Amino acid sequence: MKKLLDDPAQAVDDSLRGFALAHADAVEVRFDPTFVLRAGGTPPGRVAVVSGGGSGHEPLHAGFVGPGMLDAAVPGAVFTSPTPDQVSAALQAADGGAGVLAVVKNYTGDVLNFETGVELVEAEGIEVASVLVNDDVAVEDSLFTAGRRGVAGTVAVEKIAGAAAARGDDLATVRALAERVAAGVRSMGVALTACTVPHVGRPGFELADDEVEIGIGIHGEPGRHRVTASGAHDITQRLLEPVVEDLGLTAGEQVLLFVNGMGGTPLSELYVVYGRAREMLAERGVEVTRSLVGSLVTSLEMQGASVTVLRLDAELTELWDAPVRTPALRW
Amino acid sequence: MTVLDVAWAERWMQTAATDVRAARDELTELDRRVGDGDHGVNMDRGLSAVVERLDDPALPPRETVGQVLRLAATTLMSTVGGAAGPLYGTALLRASKVTDRPDLSASGVVSMMEAAVEGIVARGHASVGEKTMVDAWQPAAEAAERAEDAEDVADVLRAAAEAAAAGAEATVPLVATKGRASYLAERSAGTQDPGARSSAIILAAAVTAAEGRDA
Numbered sequence: 001m002k003k004l005l006d007d008p009a010q011a012v013d014d015s016l017r018g019f020a021l022a023h024a025d026a027v028e029v030r031f032d033p034t035f036v037l038r039a040g041g042t043p044p045g046r047v048a049v050v051s052g053g054g055s056g057h058e059p060l061h062a063g064f065v066g067p068g069m070l071d072a073a074v075p076g077a078v079f080t081s082p083t084p085d086q087v088s089a090a091l092q093a094a095d096g097g098a099g100v101l102a103v104v105k106n107y108t109g110d111v112l113n114f115e116t117g118v119e120l121v122e123a124e125g126i127e128v129a130s131v132l133v134n135d136d137v138a139v140e141d142s143l144f145t146a147g148r149r150g151v152a153g154t155v156a157v158e159k160i161a162g163a164a165a166a167r168g169d170d171l172a173t174v175r176a177l178a179e180r181v182a183a184g185v186r187s188m189g190v191a192l193t194a195c196t197v198p199h200v201g202r203p204g205f206e207l208a209d210d211e212v213e214i215g216i217g218i219h220g221e222p223g224r225h226r227v228t229a230s231g232a233h234d235i236t237q238r239l240l241e242p243v244v245e246d247l248g249l250t251a252g253e254q255v256l257l258f259v260n261g262m263g264g265t266p267l268s269e270l271y272v273v274y275g276r277a278r279e280m281l282a283e284r285g286v287e288v289t290r291s292l293v294g295s296l297v298t299s300l301e302m303q304g305a306s307v308t309v310l311r312l313d314a315e316l317t318e319l320w321d322a323p324v325r326t327p328a329l330r331w
Numbered sequence: 332m333t334v335l336d337v338a339w340a341e342r343w344m345q346t347a348a349t350d351v352r353a354a355r356d357e358l359t360e361l362d363r364r365v366g367d368g369d370h371g372v373n374m375d376r377g378l379s380a381v382v383e384r385l386d387d388p389a390l391p392p393r394e395t396v397g398q399v400l401r402l403a404a405t406t407l408m409s410t411v412g413g414a415a416g417p418l419y420g421t422a423l424l425r426a427s428k429v430t431d432r433p434d435l436s437a438s439g440v441v442s443m444m445e446a447a448v449e450g451i452v453a454r455g456h457a458s459v460g461e462k463t464m465v466d467a468w469q470p471a472a473e474a475a476e477r478a479e480d481a482e483d484v485a486d487v488l489r490a491a492a493e494a495a496a497a498g499a500e501a502t503v504p505l506v507a508t509k510g511r512a513s514y515l516a517e518r519s520a521g522t523q524d525p526g527a528r529s530s531a532i533i534l535a536a537a538v539t540a541a542e543g544r545d546a
Binding site for chain 2: 081084112116199
């Protein structure tokens with residue numbers, strides 16, 4: 001295992017210390033318990049938006065802390081949910097008096113730790129609403145499993161909820177908008193290689209030179225099926241089709257197309273995938289009106305990508321376009 | 332006659348920490364097959380932290396069984412991570428609320444077990460047969476209730492621990508429908524659920540502690 005780390009046990013803290021120094025204009029990092037707070041805190045009277053989850057997906061979530069997006073983020077150990085005391089400390093610190101929206105990815109650990117953390121702060125009189133992100137269409141039997149996982153679509157939920165909070169919406173409205181995004185966003189991912197968790201020291205699964213894993217989550221876990229590597233066109237089709245079908249997209253609809261890298265795939269390849277996906281959507285008469293391309297929801301150094309589509313309307317588009325000023329996303 | 336007092340509760344946690352450490356690799360291997368391979372490491376870290384806090388002279392001495400369980404609950408919640416932290420934490424926190432006395436009678440053990448199961452079910456929304464911790468705890472609570480009239484209170488614990496071990500064993504052929512193992516669907520069959528296994532180890536530690544054997 002070759003990694004730019006000194007002590008694998010300190011990897012998350014060491015990274016957060018560097019992150020804090022590099023982005024002191026946007027964020028402040030607290031330890032014991034660990035969470036990341038927007039510099040200067042949530043403006044008084046505004047709803048706070050907080051998210052969190054295991055580390056290893058950077059820039060998610062801490063990279064999205066700042067005006068127009070998240071007010072706090074709670075990083076756990078690599079691929080391990082943060083603990084309830086971290087969650088409750090972050091919710092408490094972020095509350096600006098108008099309540100907090102917790103954006104939770106649908107993984108059992110994240111859900112349980114956030115629920116427990118929320119229970120702890122509600123006892124303190126802070127109003128908390130939660131939205132569950134479950135955009136991963138790779139999980140087919142969601143009735144017989146813990147349900148579809150939350151993956152790259154989380155970026156859209158966090159961006160739009162953050163914009164709604166910034167314009168002064170109340171907690172019920174911010175939550176309703178976040179739920180609208182969660183209901184209209186779907187994703188599917190592919191791995192070309194596995195990734196290695198620092199304290200484990202070996203890859204999470206093995207892939208032959210000519211194999212790719214379709215339907216991966218973002219924790220280095222194996223996916224739904226393995227196919228022979230077959231070029232960007234074929235793989236993009238395998239990712240995009242289930243997304244479009246699940247959303248039931250029809251000709252004339254407007255969408256955001258987000259091609260996300262898993263950490264080890266060059267941007268140039270992501271643009272190849274984006275181009276193919278754009279052609280395929282055009283063939284169906286679906287109009288891509290907003291785009292995002294980059295490695296924003298990663299699995300450490302995994303090579304691979306995911307394709308996310310969000311159904312847009314005028315209000316969601318306006319909120320997507322609203323100014324954002326975070327380490328990883330700003331316009 | 333066995334007395335389940337504060338010293339027993341502290342021995343229970345110490346024994347659980349030692350036994351889980353001894354089973355760390357086994358738990359991690361089970362979790363590698365059906366989850367993300369960190370259950371042994373996470374539980375070892377959490378229970379070691381509980382023992383450290385029990386040994387901390389700066390903390391006030393515990394006067395009730397419930398105070399021991401509450402200290403364990405809050406420590407596990409803040410150190411275990413993953414799904415196991417809040418599940419064990421909630422189980423022990425609910426158990427602590429019905430054990431706020433210097434020692435437990437047979438009916439006290441039954442109440443403790445019932446409260447723990449309710450906590451796990453409330454937090455994890457799982458029921459028996461879904462290949463989770465509930466498959467160890469639910470039969471354990473039921474066995475404790477059946478043994479409530481036993482002459483020695485240790486027999487109530489023993490009945491619970493034996494049922495937990497059998498329940499954990501019975502998860503081997505099950506297909507998971509909750510937790511991360513559920514994403515493997517049929518591929519989850521053939522492996523014992525790591526959470527049910529660690530639950531059986533921890534309940535067996537309660538018996539060892541009651542028999543007065545140190546960790």
